[in-house]
Amino acid sequence: xxxxxxxxxxxxxxxxxxxxxxxxxxxxxxxxxxxxxxxxxxxxxxxxxxxxxxxxxxxxxxxxxxxxxxxxxxxxxxxxxxxxxxxxxxxxxxxxxxxxxxxxxxxxxxxxxxxxxxxxxxxxxxxxxxxxxxxxxxxxxxxxxxxxxxxxxxxxxxxxxxxxxxxxxxxxxxxxxxxxxxxxxxxxxxxxxxxxxxxxxxxxxxxxxx
Amino acid sequence: xxxxxxxxxxxxxxxxxxxxxxxxxxxxxxxxxxxxxxxxxxxxxxxxxxxxxxxxxxxxxxxxxxxxxxxxxxxxxxxxxxxxxxxxxxxxxxxxxxxxxxxxxxxxxxxxxxxxxxxxxxxxxxxxxxxxxxxxxxxxxxxxxxxxxxxxxxxxxxxxxxxxxxxxxxxxxxxxxxxxxxxxxxxxxxxxxxxxxxxxxxxxxxxxxxxxxxxxxxxxxxxxxxxxxxxxxxxxxxxxxxxxxxxxxxxxxxxxxxxxxxxxxxxxxxxxxxxxxxxxxxxxxxxxxxxxxxxxxxxxxxxxxxxxxxxxxxxxxxxxxxxxxxxxxxxxxxxxxxxxxxxxxxxxxxxxxxxxxxxxxxxxxxxxxxxxxxxxxxxxx
Numbered sequence: 001x002x003x004x005x006x007x008x009x010x011x012x013x014x015x016x017x018x019x020x021x022x023x024x025x026x027x028x029x030x031x032x033x034x035x036x037x038x039x040x041x042x043x044x045x046x047x048x049x050x051x052x053x054x055x056x057x058x059x060x061x062x063x064x065x066x067x068x069x070x071x072x073x074x075x076x077x078x079x080x081x082x083x084x085x086x087x088x089x090x091x092x093x094x095x096x097x098x099x100x101x102x103x104x105x106x107x108x109x110x111x112x113x114x115x116x117x118x119x120x121x122x123x124x125x126x127x128x129x130x131x132x133x134x135x136x137x138x139x140x141x142x143x144x145x146x147x148x149x150x151x152x153x154x155x156x157x158x159x160x161x162x163x164x165x166x167x168x169x170x171x172x173x174x175x176x177x178x179x180x181x182x183x184x185x186x187x188x189x190x191x192x193x194x195x196x197x198x199x200x201x202x203x204x205x206x207x208x209x210x
Numbered sequence: 211x212x213x214x215x216x217x218x219x220x221x222x223x224x225x226x227x228x229x230x231x232x233x234x235x236x237x238x239x240x241x242x243x244x245x246x247x248x249x250x251x252x253x254x255x256x257x258x259x260x261x262x263x264x265x266x267x268x269x270x271x272x273x274x275x276x277x278x279x280x281x282x283x284x285x286x287x288x289x290x291x292x293x294x295x296x297x298x299x300x301x302x303x304x305x306x307x308x309x310x311x312x313x314x315x316x317x318x319x320x321x322x323x324x325x326x327x328x329x330x331x332x333x334x335x336x337x338x339x340x341x342x343x344x345x346x347x348x349x350x351x352x353x354x355x356x357x358x359x360x361x362x363x364x365x366x367x368x369x370x371x372x373x374x375x376x377x378x379x380x381x382x383x384x385x386x387x388x389x390x391x392x393x394x395x396x397x398x399x400x401x402x403x404x405x406x407x408x409x410x411x412x413x414x415x416x417x418x419x420x421x422x423x424x425x426x427x428x429x430x431x432x433x434x435x436x437x438x439x440x441x442x443x444x445x446x447x448x449x450x451x452x453x454x455x456x457x458x459x460x461x462x463x464x465x466x467x468x469x470x471x472x473x474x475x476x477x478x479x480x481x482x483x484x485x486x487x488x489x490x491x492x493x494x495x496x497x498x499x500x501x502x503x504x505x506x507x508x509x510x511x512x513x514x515x516x517x518x519x520x521x522x523x524x525x526x527x528x529x530x531x532x533x534x535x536x537x538x539x540x541x542x543x544x545x546x547x548x549x550x551x552x553x554x555x556x557x558x559x560x561x562x563x564x565x566x567x568x569x570x571x572x573x574x575x576x577x578x579x580x581x582x583x584x585x586x587x588x589x590x591x
Contacts, residue, residue, distance in 0.1 A: 058538070067542040071510065072562040074570025076540040078529060088533045 012189050017044050021126050024184050024204045025098060028124050029053060033095035036060070036120065038082055038112075039102035043070030050075070058094070060085045082106060086115035094120040101202075103127045104160045110172065117178065117209050126204045131165030131197050132187075150201045166197045169205065179210035211282065213239050213266035213275070217305060220338045229325035232314070236339050237262045237305025238297035241281055242289030244345070249575065251345045252287055252568075253336065254296040255353025255360040258484055259427075259476055261304035264296035265289075279557045286557070286564040291572075292349065299360075300335045301327045301484050303477035310411065310477045322408035327483055329356075329491040333363040337371070349575065350568060352376035354553035355520060356484070359491050362528065366498045369505035374571040376564060378512045379553045381524035382493030382531070388519065391430055392485040395423035399478045408479050420478045421469030428468050433516035433549030437461060493528065502535060508574075509539040510567045512560060514552040540567065 016023040022045050029035060032054045037046045040059030047070075049055045059077035061067045070077040078085065082102070097120030099112070104127050106112045116123045128150055129135075138146035145155035153160065166185070173180055185192040185200035192200040215237050222232040239262045244251060254264050254277060265281035267274055275296075281287040287294050298306035301324065309324035340348070351364045351372055358380020365375040381388070399405055402419030410416060432440070441461035492498070509532055513525035522543045532539040544559050546552035553560065 056538075064543055064545060068544065068559055068563055071540045071542055072566035074566045074573070076508065076538050078533065078539065078541045079543055080526075080541075088530045090534060090536055093536045 011191060013186060013191050015189070017048060020186050020189055021100065021202055021204055022048075024186070025100065025124055025126065026053065028182060028204075028206050029055060029096050029098075032056070034058075034093075035096045035098065036089075036094045037098045037100070038086070038116065039099065039105075040066075040070060040075075040077060042066045043073055043075040043077055045098070045100065046070070046075055046077075047073050082112060083108065086112065086119060089119040091118055092121055095122065096120060097123045099123065099125045101126055101128065104130075104162045104164060106162065109162050109164075110176075113172070113176075113178075113207070117207065121208070122181070123207045124204065125169075125207060126202060127164060127169065128160070129166050129185075129197065129200050129203055130163045131167060132201050133198050136198075166200060166203045169203065173205075173207065177210050179208045180205050181208055182206040211241070211266035212269055213241060213263070214269040215239055215262055215305060218339050218342050220335065220342075223335060223338065225325050225331050226328045227326050231307060231325065234300070234307045234335060235305065235311070236297050236300075236307070236335055238295060238339060239263055239265070239275075240293060240295050241265050242291070242293040244293040244343075248345045249347065249349065249579075250292045250572075251340075251348050252292045252294045253340070253348050253351040253364070254281065254287065254294055255351065255357030256296060256299065257353070257355035257357050258488065259424075259472070259481075260357070261302065262296050262298040262306075263304075265294065276554065279555070280561065280564070286561040287352070287568070288565070292568070295340075295343070295345075297336055297339055299332045299356075299484065301332075301480055301487065303480040304475075306335075308477065309408070309479035309483055319411040321411065321479055324479070324483060326486065328487050329359050329363050330367065332487065333360050333367055336360075336364075337368060340371075347371050347373060349571060350374040350376055352378065352564070353380075354378040355380055355550065356488050358520075359488065359493075362493050363491070365505065365507050365509070366493065366501045369501060369507055372507050373575060374508040374510070374567070376510045376512070376567065377525075377528070378560070379514055379517050379520045379525075379550055380511075380528075381520050382528045383491060384489050385524070389489045391426060391519075392489055394426050396482050396485060398422040398426070399481060402478075405478060408482075410478070415473065416478045417470075417473045420473045420476065420481060421466070423478075423481060424469045424472040424476075425465040428465055430519040431550045433518065433547060435516060435547045436549055436551070439547070440464075494531070499531075502537070505537065507537070508567075508571055509537060510563065511539065511541045512553070512563060513541075513543045514546045514548070514550070514556075515543060516547050517550045517552060519550040 013020045035055045037059045040046050040061050046057045050057045067079040097116040134148045135146040184204045185196035186202045218236050220234045223234040224230045260276045263275045264277045265275040283290045298304045301308045303310050309320050313320045351361050358377030361375050361377040399419040402416035404414045405416035444460040446458045446463045511525045513522040529541040546556040548556045
């Protein structure tokens with residue numbers, strides 16, 4: 001199973017639980033690590049990591065129905081809001097803190113990053129790249145808030161309240177003197193190595209305090 | 211499943227207040243089989259007025275246990291896999307020593323001379339029972355309401371004997387509102403002339419006072435919504451009324467019925483002692499927290515949206531305490547209209563959560579035991 005999670009440097013990325021980003025994330029989590037999955041949903045990825053990489057897993061999720069499903073899988077998931085949820089943990093409580101496709105939904109992304117870097121030695125963040133060419137062209141030619149395959153929402157019902165690009169994220173990292181240890185960019189099944197801010201749909205970054 | 215109550219006798223038992231009770235009886239029931247290494251035991255803690263009859267059909271009264279929906283073959287506490295134990299609390303009146311028991315020194319009921327007891331005493335007595343039964347460690351300890359307080363007390367008093375703790379619809383300490391409701395109950399009992407300073411065992415018990423106390427209790431166990439659904443403003447049919455021409459609402463009739471039923475099975479002095487034990491409990495006291503330091507107990511806390519007697523913020527207080535100390539804790543607030551009673555009656559989601567959690571605790575235990583065996587085999591070679 002672990003071979004499935006290994007991310008090749010080029011070309012096609014295998015999927016894990018139907019998702020390419022999960023395959024990359026799982027390859028960034030060491031065996032037996034203590035992991036907090038922030039916004040873990042029903043805990044699919046966390047469950048996989050517990051079963052296959054022997055991690056000690058914890059999760060935070062806001063929706064009661066999803067928390068209930070995660071707990072029913074035997075996962076230690078806590079029902080709560082991200083902002084209030086993170087502050088309670090002590091410093092360096094986790095080896096790895098995961099934030100998968102949620103940064104763009106937070107009210108205070110910088111604050112969330114700060115808290116994750118406080119409670120975790122390493123942070124794996126994934127987010128959609130709002131500077132992907134399809135988004136740029138959509139806005140340029142249609143003059144409307146872009147709707148694409150990987151950003152399917154309308155402006156009035158989108159949970160994505162923070163519109164960031166890979167370039168924006170790297171600016172924040174530089175300004176805060178954090179460090180990106182690994183960065184992996186995806187477009188569908190393909191790994192993007194060139195012009196990621198134009199060609200990548202999703203960014204996966206392993207960040208440390210620097 | 212017909213079940214029968216058993217009683218163990220502890221020759222001498224020292225209480226937190228310094229007094230020693232000798233002897234102490236403790237009534238308990240067991241469901242399912244204890245396995246060879248006694249590693250599948252789950253202790254279930256009853257709420258305030260509950261008793262040891264948690265599951266199955268009682269041998270004498272033919273009634274199902276108070277958590278029969280949760281305990282049994284294939285249920286949340288699956289008796290095909292686990293051995294479930296439930297005992298009546300100290301100061302109770304359902305088989306365990308309490309104020310209605312005979313004081314061997316006087317030959318008369320203790321009544322108000324019964325020493326003050328605490329949640330800690332209740333739990334320590336249960337530990338004595340488990341020692342007698344040869345159960346060194348519990349796979350889980352679980353209970354709702356006051357049962358949840360005992361679960362928490364187990365976790366802080368005997369962390370190395372509790373693999374997992376599941377307090378439901380509970381609190382680490384009573385709020386002013388909870389103490390206030392208990393005080394109304396106590397005053398109702400004590401202001402009944404039949405209470406007679408607790409010395410009523412040879413005459414009439416304080417039926418009216420105890421019934422009123424129970425009525426107040428019942429209101430707090432339900433939610434506004436569940437009461438609207440169950441009773442609304444419906445009137446009791448006139449023909450069924452015993453006296454007078456005044457209209458009686460369904461809810462009035464229900465509360466009177468429940469109050470009157472209660473006095474037949476519960477002792478008023480036990481009501482006083484147990485509510486005092488609940489009110490004085492404080493998980494957040496400093497010495498309790500020190501005990502938690504090395505704990506590896508896994509926690510699952512559950513609260514209910516419409517529970518206004520033990521609201522979710524009180525569960526969250528516990529959850530946040532545990533998270534701030536990096537303990538392994540799961541928490542969910544389940545949706546139900548049933549108020550505090552939800553943990554007893556609205557158990558579908560609760561069942562799934564507890565079932566999954568216990569399976570995971572069980573797997574962890576087996577994995578750890580396996581690693582332990584491998585290590586000792588390596589040493590042996």
